[in-house]
Amino acid sequence: MSSIPLRLVQGSVPKSSGPRPLEAVLQNKSLYPVFQPIVKLDDGSVYAHEALIRGPQGTALHTPDALLRAADEEGLGYAFETACVRATLRSWGRMQTAGRLFVNVSAEALITAYEGRGQQGLLDWIQDFHVTPRMLVLEITEHERVDNMDRLAEVVQEVRAAGLALALDDFGDGRSSLRLWSQIKPEVVKIDKYFTRNISAHGDKLKTIQALQHIATIFGTALVAEGIETAEDLRVLRDVGIEYGQGYFLGRPDAVPLQWLPALPKQVLQERQVAVFPELGRLSQGGHLRSLSLVRAPTVSPETHNDTLARIFLDNSTLHAVAVVEGERPVGIINRAHFMNEYSKLYYREVWGRKPCVVHANMEPRLIEREHSVDELVGILTSQDQRYLSDGFIATDNGRYVGIGTGDQLVRSVTETRIEAARHANPLTFLPGNIPITQHIERLLKKQACFVACYADLNHFKPYNDYYGYWRGDEMIRLLARIAMEQCDAQRDFLGHVGGDDFILLFQSEDWRARCERLVAEFGERARALFDENARQAGGIEAEDRHGVRRFFPCTTLSIGAVVVDGHQFTRAEDVANLAAMAKHDAKLSPTGLHETVLA
Template sequence: MQDSLVHELQHLLADERITTLLQPIVDTAGGSVFGYEALSRGPSDSPLHSAAMLFETAERHNLTGELESLCLRATARSWAAHGVPQKLFVNVSPDKLVLPALNRAGLSRLLDDNGLQAEDIVIELSERYPTSDLAALQESLVWLRQQGFGIAIDDLGSGYSGLKLWSELKPDFVKIDRHFIRDIQDDLIKREFVRSVVDLSKRLDCKLIAEGVESEAEFRLIAELGIHLVQGFLFGRPRPMPTATLDPLLPRHTGRQWAGNSRDSAADLCRYVEPLAPDATLKAAWERLQREPSLFALPVVDNGHPLGLLHKWRVLETFSTPYGRALNERRAVTHLLSADALVVDHHMSLEDVSQRLIDEDLHYLKQHFIVVRDGGYAGLGATRSLLKQITARKLEDARYANPLTLLPGNVPIQKALESRLRDRQPFTLVYFDINHFKPLNDVLGYRAGDQVILKLGGILAELFTDRDDFVGHIGGDDFVVISPADDTLDRIRQAQALFVTETAPLYPSATRDAGFVECSDRFGQMARFPLVTLAAGLVAVKGFDCDACRTADQLAEIASAAKKRAKAAPGHLFLDTVDCHPPANAATMRS
C-alpha cells in the first residue's frame, strides 16, 4: 500500500496535479469577506485527494519540500487567475522558511510571474509542526515582513509551543484551533481559554481568527467574546473559486432587525446571589434554600469562576428518596452540580440571551442563567424576568416604529441619544436626508417615493450592524444613525454610493440617461432637478469629563443644522465636532 502511495505522489509531483481550493475568512462585524485560505488537494480520483493523506505520505517519504513548493506554485497561479482584492492566507511549514530552504529570489520571481503583491499575502505557520531553529525563523520573518508579507500563527492550542511562538514571532494574526471552537457554547473550559486568548490579543495588538465555526450557537458565543474574523462551514466551504456571495446565513448573523438597537443587556437582569464554594455540603445548601424560599438555584463558584448551578428541585429529589438525605447531605455540592448552566456576559443583549436559552436545549427552557463580568461571576438572571422585559420592549418598539420602514421612530431615537449621553462615550450622530426627493415624488408618484425610502432604510440597516449602532427613521426621507465606530465616515460614503446605485433603476431609462427630471419648482415654473442623492450631516460628540453635557434635544438641533449644510456641501457631507463640556461662550467647531 505504501509503495503505491509513494508512486502516486511521485506522479502527482511530476505532472503538477495539485488543485487549490479557497475557503473564505469572514468579517462578521462588517458583513464581508476579509480573505481566503488556500487549501491544496490531490486529484479527486486519487487516494491522495485529502490534504491529510497527501501531506502524511509526503512527510513519510521525505517529499514535503517538493510538495509544498508545488502547492505554492499552484496557489499563486490560481489566485492570480481570480484577481480578487482580499488577502490570501497560505500555509507554510516553518522549516520551509528557514535558509537555505527559503529561496528568496525564487519567491520574488513567483510573485512577479503571477502579478502578485506581498502585501496581499499572509503566511500561516502551524503550531502543529515543530520549529527546529527559532532564531533562523525569526530572521526570515523579519525579511518577509520587510517585503510586505503578513504573518499568522495557525492552529493555536493544537500543540505545546503556541504561546511561545506568539511571544517570539509577534504575528499579525492568530488562528484559534477548531478544537476550542467546537461546541464552545457547552464547555466552560473552552470559553475561558478563548476569553484569555482574546484578552491577550488586545494587549498584543493582534487579530484573532476562529477556525472551524460550524453552528450558529458556536458563532454567537465567539461573537459575544469579541471575535469577528471567522472561518468554517457555517460561512463557506472550500471551493475552487472565490465565493461570489456570502452564505445565505450570513445576513442573519451580521445584520439584525432594528429592535436589536436597544442597549438593554444581561446586566439589567443580573441579581447578585451569594455563591457556594465547591466544597460546601449539600446539607448547608439545603438549609440555605429553605431559609431563602425565593431562591430556586444557587451558583457554585471557584475563585470567581462559575462552575454551574445547584438546583433546588434536584436536591429535593435526592433527599426525598429512602435514606437519600442521610447518604448525601455530607457530600459536596459538586455531586449534584448542573455544569451545563448557561453563562452569558453582562454586555450580551437581551435578544442574544434569549436566543442562547432557546438553543441550549430543545426539550425545556432553563429557569436561570449565570451572568459574568470580565470572566468572573457577577450574579444570576431569571428567564421569567428576561421574557417579561423583552415582551414589554417589543410592545414599546411596535408602538413607536415608523409604519413604512418599521425602524424606530422619534421616541426611541430620543431615548437612544439620552442613553449614549449617560454612557459618556464618544459617538457620531448622523442625520441623513434625500436630495431632490420631492421632484422624484412629483414625477414618479408616491409609490416610487416609498420604494426609495425603503431602500435607504435597508441600506442603513445593512451597513450599521455593530452592537452599539442605532438606526432610526424620523419620518419622510429623514433618517438617523448613531455609531461609536471609527469607520462611520467610510460607511456613510458606502451608503451614499449604494443609494445612488439602487435607486437609479426606479427612473425610466430616458431619465437616467438625461440625468435629471423636469417638473414645477416651488414657484410653479418648470425646472430641471438632478436624480436623488444622499446628504449626511455628522455630529462627532466627545468630551464627557464634566457634568455640563449637551442634551439630546440640543444635539438633534445641531444635527439638523449639519444636515442642511450637507445638502450644499461637496460630497453632500458636513461634519460638526461637538465638545459636550465647552466653555459657556464657545461655539461648535466645524470642518
C-alpha cells in the first residue's frame, strides 16, 4: 500500500446503479503488490521488502494516489486496507521469499482488525497465507491524528506479543509524532525522505539525522532512511551509521522481490572512500551564554532607601552594583562607585538617607537573557556607551532576574565562547575547524581508507599582513579558501581551516597532485592582485622581519606539504596531522611549492 494514510470513512454513501470504480476493483480482486527492497547499509544485503499496492494496469486506478482518493470518495477505507493486506500476503506467501515483509496499515485499521478478530484470529488469518508472523512488520502509516493513542498502544502490545514487529513510517514529516514513537516503541522507524534527499549537500539535514539517531538509541529503535536516490546521499547515510536504506538508487518497486543488490549501489557500499559530510552554511559564531558566571547579588526595589542600599554595599565589599527589581522584573542598575561617591558627601545622609535610591539608578540597564548568543552581545563591547562595561549587566531567564555580572566577565565569556565556536567552524572562512578536521581524519582511519593529507601554508604572509593591515590579510586568507574550494571535489575531498593562514586538505581524489599544483599556481597568480602596483613591479615589499630587521620579502605564495596515507598504518588523527605539518616545512624549501612525503 502507499505510504499515504487513509481514514476509515463513516456514514452512508449514495447508492448507484452499479458498483463504483474501486468497489469493482475490490470485487474483482484486481489489486496486486509490488515490492521495494530495504537494504542493510553495512554489508549491502537485502534485509526486507516493503509492499506497495497497485491497481489494474492501464486504468485510472493503477497508481496508489488514485486508489486512495477513490477509497476516500467511495467510503471504502477499511475494506480497501483489508484488500491491500490480503493481496500482499497472498502474493508473498506464494513466492516464499526470504527476509521480512513490511506491510502498510493505518492505526485505525489495525485497531479495527484486532478488535474484530482478536490476537489469535489475526495470527490464524496471516498463517492461512503461509506467511510467518515473526517475519511480518506492520508499518504504521498514520498521517491523521491518532484519536486514541492509549488504545493503539494496547493493541500494539498484543500484536507484538503474537510475534509481529512494528514500524513507524515517514517520521519527521510533521504528522508522525515523537509521542507515537515513544508510546508504541516500534522496532523500526523510517525517516521521511525530506531529510535524506540531497543530504550530501545540506548540513542541517545531516544534523537532524544525527539527532534522530540519538533518540533511536534511547528507544532501542533501528532506523531506515527512505528516499535514497544518489550515490552521494548513500555514502553520507552509510558513513553516519544509518542501519537500513530504501530508495530508487538501491532498488525500484517490482513484482518480483530483489534477491541481490545491483552492482552500482553495492560498489558504493563496499568502497573505502569516506563521504565528506556537509557543513552548516554559516555556523553561529557564538552559541548561548548559559555558562556565564553570575553574582547572586541582593536586589533593591525602587522604594528602597539610600541608607539601606549603603548597608548592602558595605556588607558586600566585592559587589560592583545592585539591580533594581519590581517583582521579578529588573528595571534598573545602581553602580557601587557612583552611589558611594554621592553617599559620602557632606550632609548627604541627613538629607537623602531616607529617600528612595532609584534616583541613582541607570534605568536603561543592559539585560542579557541566558539564551542570548555571542553575536547579540558583541555590540555591548563595541558600544560608545561604556556604562554597560562599568555598571555590568543584569542576567535574566525569561525576563526574570537571576543575577548580575561585570564587564570583565562579559568580555571573558564572549572570548571563550568564540574560541570554542572557532574549533568547529572558522569565523573568517566558515570552513570546518579543528574538531571537524579531526573527526574526518578519524573516520578515514576507521575505514582504513587511502587518502592524502595536505597542509597548506602561506609564504611571507606576516610581512604582508603587517604592511597592508589585518583587513587585507583577511582578504588574502579568504582568497586562499575560495581557490582551495574550487580545487576540491566536494564529494571526495575535505577542506578545513586550522586557523590563521593554515589549511588542511584531505584528498580522496586520485588526481590530488594535479589539484595541488593548480592550487599553488592559481593562488600565486591571483594573490599578486592584492599587492599595490609598485610591489608587483618589484616582486615584493620592504618590511620588518620577526626580529625587527627591515628587509625585502617576495610576494606571498603558497606551500603544500602532502603525505600519502594508508589507513592501515595509523590509528590517531594527531599522527596524520603532525606528518602533514612536517611535510609543509619541506614544501617551503621546494621550488615548486609542493612536497610529497613518502612513508616507508
